[in-house]
Each structure stands twice: as structure tokens, then as C-alpha cells.
Amino acid sequence: MEFLAAYDAVPEDDVPQRVALLRQAMVTGRAALFAELRAHRPAFATPVGVFVTRHPDVLEVLSAPETFTVGVFGPALEDVLGAPFVLSRDGADVHWQERGFGQLMLAAEDAPRVRKLTARIADEVLDEAIAGSPDTFDLIQDYARLAAARVADAYLGFTGIAEETLHSCTRRMQWAFAVNPDRDPEIHAAGVAAGRELREHVAGLIARRRTANPGDGPDDVLGRMLRTRLPGEYGFDDERIGTNLVGYLTAYQQNATQCTAAALKELAVRPGVLAEAERAAGEGDPARFDAYVWEALRFHPFVPITPRLCVRDHVLAAGTPRQTVIPARSVVLACFASAMFDEEVLDAPAEFRPGRPPAHNLVLGYGAHDCVGRYAARVIVPELVRRVLLRPGVRPLPGAERGLDYAGTPFPQHYAVRSGRTAVATAAATA
Numbered sequence: 001m002e003f004l005a006a007y008d009a010v011p012e013d014d015v016p017q018r019v020a021l022l023r024q025a026m027v028t029g030r031a032a033l034f035a036e037l038r039a040h041r042p043a044f045a046t047p048v049g050v051f052v053t054r055h056p057d058v059l060e061v062l063s064a065p066e067t068f069t070v071g072v073f074g075p076a077l078e079d080v081l082g083a084p085f086v087l088s089r090d091g092a093d094v095h096w097q098e099r100g101f102g103q104l105m106l107a108a109e110d111a112p113r114v115r116k117l118t119a120r121i122a123d124e125v126l127d128e129a130i131a132g133s134p135d136t137f138d139l140i141q142d143y144a145r146l147a148a149a150r151v152a153d154a155y156l157g158f159t160g161i162a163e164e165t166l167h168s169c170t171r172r173m174q175w176a177f178a179v180n181p182d183r184d185p186e187i188h189a190a191g192v193a194a195g196r197e198l199r200e201h202v203a204g205l206i207a208r209r210r211t212a213n214p215g216d217g218p219d220d221v222l223g224r225m226l227r228t229r230l231p232g233e234y235g236f237d238d239e240r241i242g243t244n245l246v247g248y249l250t251a252y253q254q255n256a257t258q259c260t261a262a263a264l265k266e267l268a269v270r271p272g273v274l275a276e277a278e279r280a281a282g283e284g285d286p287a288r289f290d291a292y293v294w295e296a297l298r299f300h301p302f303v304p305i306t307p308r309l310c311v312r313d314h315v316l317a318a319g320t321p322r323q324t325v326i327p328a329r330s331v332v333l334a335c336f337a338s339a340m341f342d343e344e345v346l347d348a349p350a351e352f353r354p355g356r357p358p359a360h361n362l363v364l365g366y367g368a369h370d371c372v373g374r375y376a377a378r379v380i381v382p383e384l385v386r387r388v389l390l391r392p393g394v395r396p397l398p399g400a401e402r403g404l405d406y407a408g409t410p411f412p413q414h415y416a417v418r419s420g421r422t423a424v425a426t427a428a429a430t431a
């Protein structure tokens, strides 16, 4: 009870001290903190919200959007996007319609094509990164962010918008709505400005496509949106199409970039697992390889916690010994990163075991707001990792496998890998 003993020793009215302790534990020992909470205080009420840490309880919260709403970040997301979006509202209020639209536009059937284009783009970007750096390159800046942005261009349809714009705008937007718990006004303003910048680019792009190809355009998600005719009462005009497209990018670009780096890191810190994943990468059975990536991300999910606003009193885990009343107006923190290690649900959760039951992996969320881009995500992320593993010379620097550098931001910005150029050159000389 190391953390809880220290926390309980701080007087209840010393809120800053309690919050500081909590934040420190989140940064320096999140796994241990969650283990302690699951065992001793599974629904832990704090000044920043109620941490819900057990797997069934996280599912319960995320299955009840009429009680646990996205009202914690919804308004900030709408500021950033300039309009309501699927992830900013609940139920009959926008969400239901946008969700249906999203499922049609981000069609499951696209997956094989998206996998192929991801492979091609990833190889191109890797070639450029390796050619540009004799010894090492930055996996995030020189590879993952560029490859993710080019996939967004090719699949979602951000034609002609610079990769740097796509990446840097979504970084500021995501920071403002998703990881700005104190609502720092500068971070918020930067996110709002970035959202405006991206929306202006997209409005121009839509206008150009309407002029150039009325009724017929490129075979990408934006093209599909522009060709879709819905009854007028749905109100899917070009502005709403633009909001959705920008929203999809905001939900995707940073996630794909960071998941690529985090998965590689989680594999690299386990040399035996890395060797198995390398073999699976070369075997051509995507399901076998992909399981390594999703299991790696269970250890380092991009969204470790998602907040919800409890709008009516709710009895959580009713009828169990941990039954807890969550009062209306509480912020509830659904802790994916804890639920995925719930020892009462998962067998040996600390062990790396590819192919666990899908319900034990919450990397793409759960419930009413789970990832509507999941079919694309499920091929893009593993393929971005697989293309790296297919290059034996490109690996995290020995001894620095854990070295994700956040550079003072909420997301990893740099991850040094050796470029393998020397190895490739030597192999070519001796071939």
C-alpha cells in the first residue's frame, strides 16, 4: 500500500499535495499504482476524478453513455474542430448519426487495400530515412509521423496538404482537447488555431474537388464522402464533411505515429519476443504478426485513460464487494491501462502473450465511443511496425530501447534507431 499510505497521510484538504502525489505516481510508477488501486481501492475518488481500475468496471462505464458522457472533453474538442463531432457528443445528440456516417465512410472492406498502401508508403519513407542518415535516424520524426501522414493523404484524402501541417496541427489539437486537464489557456488556444488552420486547408481541398470532379473523384474517404447523397434532413453539407475528415485525422495521426514507436519499444525491450515477432513478420500471416503488435500496445496504449462525466448518480459494480456510488457531476477516469492488467480477468497479465482474447485488449477503446476507424487502425499500425522489422539493420539503439523522448510534450517526439545503412551496404558489397 505504498502509494495509498502516502496519499492517505496527506490531509484531505491539502488538495495540491494529493494531486501532486497522484501525478507523480502516474508518471513514475503507473503500473504499480494501478495494481495497488485494483487490489485496495478499485474505484478511487480523488480531486481530479474517480479512477476506475477493474476491467468489468471500465466496461460498465463505457457501456453507459447516457450516464457517463464525453462531457469532460467534448466542449474542448468542439472548440478545436469548430463544430460537434462523433467523439464530442452522446447518443441521439449528434453521436448516433455521425457514428453511422463514420462506419460507412471508414468501410471495413477497405482494410486489405489500406494494408497494401501502408506497406508501400512505409517502405518509401524508410528508404528515404535510411538514405538520409548513415548511422541512426529518428523513428518518430523521420519515419512514423511521415508514413502516417502519407497514409492519411492516400487513404483519407488530404491531397496536397503538407505532411508537416497534418502532423503538427493534429498534435496541437490533440494536446488541447485530450491531454490538457488543467485547461491551460495557451495550449487550448494553440489547439483552436491549429484546428482552424487545418479546416481552412480542407475547405479549400473540398472546393477544388467539387470544381474538378463533380460527382466523381479520387477513390479515398473524402471522395466517398463527396459522392454520398444523404437525404437533406441529415444536413451533411460540405462543412460537416470537412469537420468529419479533420476529426478522423485528429483521432488517427498522433495515435498511429505513437503506436508505431511504442510497439517497437515494447518488442525491443524483450529480445526473445522481438525475435519471434521478426520471424512472424517475414512469414506473411498478418494475423499471427499483428497479435504481437496489439499485445505490445497493451503494455503501452496510446490512450491509457479516457475521462467521462457522470451525469446521474450511479452504483458501479452493483452487488459486488467493491460496489461504489458514483455521484452525479463526478469526473470518472476509465483506466484502460489498468483494466488490461486486471489479474482477475486476464491470465498472467504481466506476461507478453500474443493472441489473448480480443476483449482483453482495449487499445482501440470500448463501448459507444470505441474506435470507429478500427478497421483501418488494425492494418495501418501493425504494417507500420512490420515494415521496420523486415529491415534487420533498423533497430532501437542497443541499451536505449526504452529511450522514447517526449521533449516536454505529452507525446513521444524522438526515438533513435540505427539506420542499418552500413549493414545493407556491406551485404550488397558481398552479395
Ligand code: HEM
Residues within 6 Å of the ligand: 086, 087, 088, 099, 102, 106, 247, 248, 249, 251, 252, 255, 256, 259, 302, 303, 306, 307, 362, 363, 364, 365, 366, 368, 369, 370, 371, 372, 373, 374, 376, 377, 380, 381
Ligand atoms: C492508429 C491507431 C488508433 C488508435 C490507437 C485509436 C484509438 C482510439 C480510442 C482509444 C478511441 C476511444 C476514445 C474514447 O473512448 O475516449 C478511439 C475513438 C475514435 N477513433 Fe480511433 N484510434 C486509431 C485510429 C483511428 C483511425 C484510423 C480513425 C479514422 C480514420 C479513428 C477515428 C476515431 C474516431 C472518430 C473515434 C471516436 C468514435 C466515437 O466517438 O464514437 N481512429 N480511437
